[in-house]
Amino acid sequence: MSTSNYSKELETALLAVQRATLLTKSVYHSHAKGTLSKSDSSPVTIGDFGAQALIISSIKHIFPEDEIVGEEDADDLRKDEKLREQVWELVQAAKLEDQDVEAKIGGPVKSVEDMLSAIDGGRSAGGRKGRVWALDPIDGTKGFLRGGQYAVCLGLLVDGEPTVGVIGCPNLPVDDKEPLTTTSGTNADDSEGKGVLFGAVKGRGATSRPLTKSGLAPEQKISMKPIHDITQATFCESVEAGHSSHSEAAAIAQKLGITKESVRMDSQAKYGSIARGAGDLYLRLPVSQTYEEKIWDHAAGVVIVQEAGGVVTDAAGKKLDFGIGRTLKENKGVIAAPAAVHGRVIEVVKEVLGNKQT
Numbered sequence: 001m002s003t004s005n006y007s008k009e010l011e012t013a014l015l016a017v018q019r020a021t022l023l024t025k026s027v028y029h030s031h032a033k034g035t036l037s038k039s040d041s042s043p044v045t046i047g048d049f050g051a052q053a054l055i056i057s058s059i060k061h062i063f064p065e066d067e068i069v070g071e072e073d074a075d076d077l078r079k080d081e082k083l084r085e086q087v088w089e090l091v092q093a094a095k096l097e098d099q100d101v102e103a104k105i106g107g108p109v110k111s112v113e114d115m116l117s118a119i120d121g122g123r124s125a126g127g128r129k130g131r132v133w134a135l136d137p138i139d140g141t142k143g144f145l146r147g148g149q150y151a152v153c154l155g156l157l158v159d160g161e162p163t164v165g166v167i168g169c170p171n172l173p174v175d176d177k178e179p180l181t182t183t184s185g186t187n188a189d190d191s192e193g194k195g196v197l198f199g200a201v202k203g204r205g206a207t208s209r210p211l212t213k214s215g216l217a218p219e220q221k222i223s224m225k226p227i228h229d230i231t232q233a234t235f236c237e238s239v240e241a242g243h244s245s246h247s248e249a250a251a252i253a254q255k256l257g258i259t260k261e262s263v264r265m266d267s268q269a270k271y272g273s274i275a276r277g278a279g280d281l282y283l284r285l286p287v288s289q290t291y292e293e294k295i296w297d298h299a300a301g302v303v304i305v306q307e308a309g310g311v312v313t314d315a316a317g318k319k320l321d322f323g324i325g326r327t328l329k330e331n332k333g334v335i336a337a338p339a340a341v342h343g344r345v346i347e348v349v350k351e352v353l354g355n356k357q358t
């Protein structure tokens with residue numbers, strides 16, 4: 001077991017994610033997002049490919065021995081020259097303003113071939129042993145396309161345990177205390193006062209800071225809001241009813257006595273939002289018996305919520321197992337809540353899901 005405090009890993013991840021958000025923001029504001037449909041019919045854009053290239057290239061530069069599980073691969077870009085050129089332009093343009101800071105994460109990607117091999121560097125099968133990064137270059141691609149919330153997410157698993165987590169949310173407010181409202185997921189332009197970078201290391205707490213175009217802004221500690229009365233809680237869920245059951249979440253909320261309408265938002269912005277106390281609970285209720293949650297959709301968020309005083313389990317109350325491979329195949333659903341109320345929420349989830357969970 002390493003005695004590292006993971007400060008180098010955290011700094012690298014924060015800067016690499018910050019740089020990638022410069023790229024995703026430029027795509028967010030352009031009309032041509034170069035959208036393709038993947039084999040599971042979910043969308044991917046030039047922003048997803050570009051952000052994956054930048055982040056993996058940084059990790060490979062600083063930690064060449066580490067494994068990386070990234071959502072995307074370069075197959076489509078190798079086949080399509082026009083798309084490849086579009087991504088290459090974006091990757092070249094996305095630079096942190098201060099050259100010394102840029103150099104800390106390996107400087108620019110040097111060639112088209114380096115870009116493609118960086119993207120393909122995310123093909124690791126994952127597993128229980130050693131250091132594995134889990135990367136979602138754009139989480140909430142559908143939100144990204146519709147002008148909602150999205151996030152650039154990077155987690156480090158050490159022997160299967162989520163240990164470092166970083167999430168960049170260009171469209172969330174900088175102010176940790178700005179409470180979520182039902183429009184937080186849709187009212188999402190990245191204007192002045194928006195853009196936050198969350199970070200956490202296991203055992204060392206969680207922080208937020210404004211996203212910048214260069215070096216890291218000063219951080220502040222974040223923590224979940226203590227819940228004195230669960231009926232007053234705000235819960236978040238997916239926008240897509242195909243990703244999380246809205247009707248079961250509503251039934252759970254009702255049984256808990258929650259009266260506020262849910263906040264629907266795409267991506268791990270949900271984890272960041274509850275970790276900073278802008279919301280309270282994240283409910284993700286499985287809609288399909290066969291879908292396996294991906295490790296890159298949760299690794300970073302789990303560290304950030306746990307370090308902010310929360311507990312994250314699946315819908316049956318079981319710990320999420322990140323050590324099996326690219327998916328959480330032993331888990332169904334995700335429930336994140338402050339430690340003091342997580343047990344109560346799981347009781348109610350079990351009542352509502354009943355024998356569906358066995």
Ligand SMILES: Nc1ncnc2c1ncn2[C@@H]1O[C@H](COP(=O)(O)OS(=O)(=O)O)[C@@H](OP(=O)(O)O)[C@H]1O
Pocket residue numbers: 042071136138139140141142143237238239240242243244265266267268287288291294297
């Ligand atoms: N069937 C099904 N069930 C559960 N989850 C699924 C499913 N299909 C896809 N996905 C993953 O959901 C990721 C985004 O989900 P979110 O809940 O964060 O956002 S939202 O559903 O778009 O509102 C999304 O991440 P990205 O692909 O990075 O956007 C997917 O990995």
Ligand SMILES: [Mg+2]
Pocket residue numbers: 136138139140296297
């Ligand atoms: Mg995702």
Ligand SMILES: [Mg+2]
Pocket residue numbers: 048071136137138139140141
């Ligand atoms: Mg993604």
Ligand SMILES: [Mg+2]
Pocket residue numbers: 042043071141
């Ligand atoms: Mg995707």
